[in-house]
Amino acid sequence: xxxxxxxxxxxxxxxxxxxxxxxxxxxxxxxxxxxxxxxxxxxxxxxxxxxxxxxxxxxxxxxxxxxxxxxxxxxxxxxxxxxxxxxxxxxxxxxxxxxxxxxxxxxxxxxxxxxxxxxxxxxxxxxxxxxxxxxxxxxxxxxxxxxxxxxxxxxxxxxxxxxxxxxxxxxxxxxxxxxxxxxxxxxxxxxxxxxxxxxxxxxxxxxxxxxxxxxxxxxxxxxxxxxxxxxxxxxxxxxxxxxxxxxxxxxxxxxxxxxxxxxxxxxxxxxxxxxxxxxxxxxxxxxxxxxxxxxxxxxxxxxxxxxxxxxxxxxxxxxxxxxxxxxxxxxxx
Amino acid sequence: xxxxxxxxxxxxxxxxxxxxxxxxxxxxxxxxxxxxxxxxxxxxxxxxxxxxxxxxxxxxxxxxxxxxxxxxxxxxxxxxxxxxxxxxxxxxxxxxxxxxxxxxxxxxxxxxxxxxxxxxxxxxxxxxxxxxxxxxxxxxxxxxxxxxxxxxxxxxxxxxxxxxxxxxxxxxxxxxxxxxxxxxxxxxxxxxxxxxxxxxxxxxxxxxxxxxxxxxxxxxxxxxxxxxxxxxxxxxxxxxxxxxxxxxxxxxxxxxxxxxxxxxxxxxxxxxxxxxxxxxxxxxxxxxxxxxxxxxxxxxxxxxxxxxxxxxxxxxxxxxxxxxxxxxxxxxxxxxxxxxxxxxxxxxxxxxxxxxxxxxxxxx
Numbered sequence: 085x086x087x088x089x090x091x092x093x094x095x096x097x098x099x100x101x102x103x104x105x106x107x108x109x110x111x112x113x114x115x116x117x118x119x120x121x122x123x124x125x126x127x128x129x130x131x132x133x134x135x136x137x138x139x140x141x142x143x144x145x146x147x148x149x150x151x152x153x154x155x156x157x158x159x160x161x162x163x164x165x166x167x168x169x170x171x172x173x174x175x176x177x178x179x180x181x182x183x184x185x186x187x188x189x190x191x192x193x194x195x196x197x198x199x200x201x202x203x204x205x206x207x208x209x210x211x212x213x214x215x216x217x218x219x220x221x222x223x224x225x226x227x228x229x230x231x232x233x234x235x236x237x238x239x240x241x242x243x244x245x246x247x248x249x250x251x252x253x254x255x256x257x258x259x260x261x262x263x264x265x266x267x268x269x270x271x272x273x274x275x276x277x278x279x280x281x282x283x284x285x286x287x288x289x290x291x292x293x294x295x296x297x298x299x300x301x302x303x304x305x306x307x308x309x310x311x312x313x314x315x316x317x318x319x320x321x322x323x324x325x326x327x328x329x330x331x332x333x334x335x336x337x338x339x340x341x342x343x344x345x346x347x348x349x350x351x352x353x354x355x356x357x358x359x360x361x362x363x364x365x366x367x368x369x370x371x372x373x374x375x376x377x378x379x380x381x382x383x384x385x386x387x388x389x390x391x392x393x394x395x396x397x398x399x400x401x402x403x404x405x406x407x408x409x410x411x412x413x414x415x416x417x
Numbered sequence: 418x419x420x421x422x423x424x425x426x427x428x429x430x431x432x433x434x435x436x437x438x439x440x441x442x443x444x445x446x447x448x449x450x451x452x453x454x455x456x457x458x459x460x461x462x463x464x465x466x467x468x469x470x471x472x473x474x475x476x477x478x479x480x481x482x483x484x485x486x487x488x489x490x491x492x493x494x495x496x497x498x499x500x501x502x503x504x505x506x507x508x509x510x511x512x513x514x515x516x517x518x519x520x521x522x523x524x525x526x527x528x529x530x531x532x533x534x535x536x537x538x539x540x541x542x543x544x545x546x547x548x549x550x551x552x553x554x555x556x557x558x559x560x561x562x563x564x565x566x567x568x569x570x571x572x573x574x575x576x577x578x579x580x581x582x583x584x585x586x587x588x589x590x591x592x593x594x595x596x597x598x599x600x601x602x603x604x605x606x607x608x609x610x611x612x613x614x615x616x617x618x619x620x621x622x623x624x625x626x627x628x629x630x631x632x633x634x635x636x637x638x639x640x641x642x643x644x645x646x647x648x649x650x651x652x653x654x655x656x657x658x659x660x661x662x663x664x665x666x667x668x669x670x671x672x673x674x675x676x677x678x679x680x681x682x683x684x685x686x687x688x689x690x691x692x693x694x695x696x697x698x699x700x701x702x703x704x705x706x707x708x709x710x711x712x713x714x715x716x717x718x719x720x721x722x723x724x725x726x727x728x729x730x731x732x733x734x735x736x737x738x739x740x741x742x743x744x745x746x747x748x749x750x751x752x753x754x755x756x757x758x759x760x761x762x763x764x765x766x767x768x769x770x771x772x773x774x775x776x777x778x779x780x781x
Contacts (some may be wrong), residue, residue, distance in 0.1 A: 087589075088485070181758075197452070246697075250700065278697070278701060280591075280592055280701045280702060280703075281701070281702040282697070282700040282701045282702055283700060283702075285668075285699060288669075290691060290693075294689055
């Protein structure tokens with residue numbers, strides 16, 4: 085009944101529909117046109133992962149290949165946004181964001197505040213996060229907590245194709261700079277996605293599974309690991325409520341606290357390194373605001389405090405697994 | 418007939434049951450060589466390019482980009498160029514029939530397939546059980562969709578043909594503020610009867626769908642046999658306008674939940690998933706505007722805009738109404754004479770809350 089498309093296709097569709105709706109929406113990034121004028125399949129391939137495939141054919145020069153200079157094209161996107169465009173910049177891996185921190189932290193995030201509210205910065209930076217592809221330390225990190233820390237930025241981490249389309253459309257229509265994080269292990273995930281455009285508002289967590297014993301908050305790809313754990317735990321008679329915040333800035337703490345007030349137990353699953361992570365942040369906020377509801381300590385399931393390893397065996401140990409999540413839940417008895 | 422070479426969905430790996438046609442690299446009419454890359458296929462595990470099984474002209478692309486087909490299904494036909502279009506069509510039909518016969522054990526239930534027809538440039542989605550005589554079209558209510566008949570279609574399908582469309586701006590049909598009134602929906606139903614060559618049909622309509630059914634009967638009496646109306650609009654003048662306008666404007670879980678519980682006598686029937694699905698629907702671009710406009714055609718000054726009781730009296734009509742209906746009060750039928758009205762112990766959703774009774778009447 086439903087129309088099933090992949091996470092990758094839903095990103096492509098959101099971009100195409102918003103570009104068709106609003107001509108101020110432009111796309112830019114390294115190799116996102118992907119070799120125009122080639123033969124057959126080689127024409128306008130749409131970047132290494134093909135997210136932007138076909139867009140150049142539809143929208144011509146509104147899809148721009150940039151030099152391999154993140155600092156330049158992210159800065160250009162911020163400037164274009166301040167001047168009335170709605171750029172969607174693709175910065176291949178979040179790991180590369182270091183070279184353009186100033187453009188994001190000190191420029192895009194600050195324009196609205198430093199220009200007395202006269203400038204808006206409706207830009208989106210799409211970027212890939214996460215492990216599982218054996219891509220080693222510089223291509224596997226989950227650096228969204230760094231951006232969540234900065235006032236003026238919005239941070240979005242979809243966990244499924246439906247959310248990816250609706251959140252990207254909202255990100256493009258939003259008047260603030262948005263860091264849009266796409267987990268590499270989700271690209272081929274299929275889901276039911278309406279063809280009609282729709283926007284999912286920010287600050288609205290999704291309760292993926294209802295349960296009365298333990299609340300599990302999981303982010304991005306970890307939602308699937310948490311669901312795996314919840315299914316296993318249900319067989320042991322433990323009912324987990326799984327919450328996907330969808331955006332870490334703004335964060336829908338209300339839904340999380342409402343759930344914790346019911347269950348009294350909280351496990352936060354975050355693929356980031358643990359220090360100053362979303363796990364640490366959510367744990368602290370819930371502990372401060374709903375301490376009286378907690379029946380035990382908040383458990384954090386995160387990557388260890390080390391860079392993502394290249395070795396298959398070590399990377400599997402590095403990323404939070406369903407089994408580790410289940411263990412954390414069981415420890416709260 | 419000239420030579421025909423089948424291009425079929427490949428089987429890549431043991432677990433592959435179906436594949437998606439991503440993109441054709443060649444076009445209809447192109448001359449191609451055996452072994453040439455002709456079409457990109459995606460499976461859940463892999464994307465790859467299919468090579469041509471033979472040389473000739475790609476005369477017909479059967480499966481287009483985005484279509485998902487089982488392994489071995491026909492996706493294109495290569496010929497020597499000397500085959501007529503009629504022969505190609507006959508060949509495709511024959512292949513499809515053979516595939517259907519082969520897959521008879523695992524043929525998908527037609528009630529799980531969303532079909533489409535075009536009306537005034539809009540894609541209208543519908544369910545059609547296909548088999549059987551005596552067609553019955555099920556018309557959903559304001560903000561509902563074809564899946565509202567989930568407890569009815571399977572019960573009725575063995576005994577008669579059942580169909581259930583999504584009105585424009587509802588379910589999976591195209592959103593359109595230009596076609597946002599019960600009268601427009603009635604025209605759509607009338608067009609559906611013609612396009613699908615259904616002849617005379619029975620109609621069952623819930624709430625606003627009841628009003629639409631009455632309008633179809635008024636505008637095209639020859640097309641309608643009997644009417645079954647479930648808590649219908651268009652009978653009497655009372656209406657919970659706050660619900661209608663509230664639903665049109667609601668855009669959060671909490672607002673929608675507070676509204677959804679008014680639909681049922683047993684408030685526990687409203688699940689988080691039901692509210693989540695309503696929210697997904699309300700988020701679609703244009704749906705809010707279309708529903709606000711539609712709401713404006715349903716009532717004015719807190720009263721229903723149109724009383725079609727006389728239409729109900731003009732043909733065989735049965736009405737089911739829940740005594741605990743909070744949207745359209747059962748008192749609406751107090752003045753109605755000459756029509757069989759059965760009051761039930763339920764709320765605004767007789768087809769869900771009292772499905773057995775309704776199904777029995779409809780021939781299930």
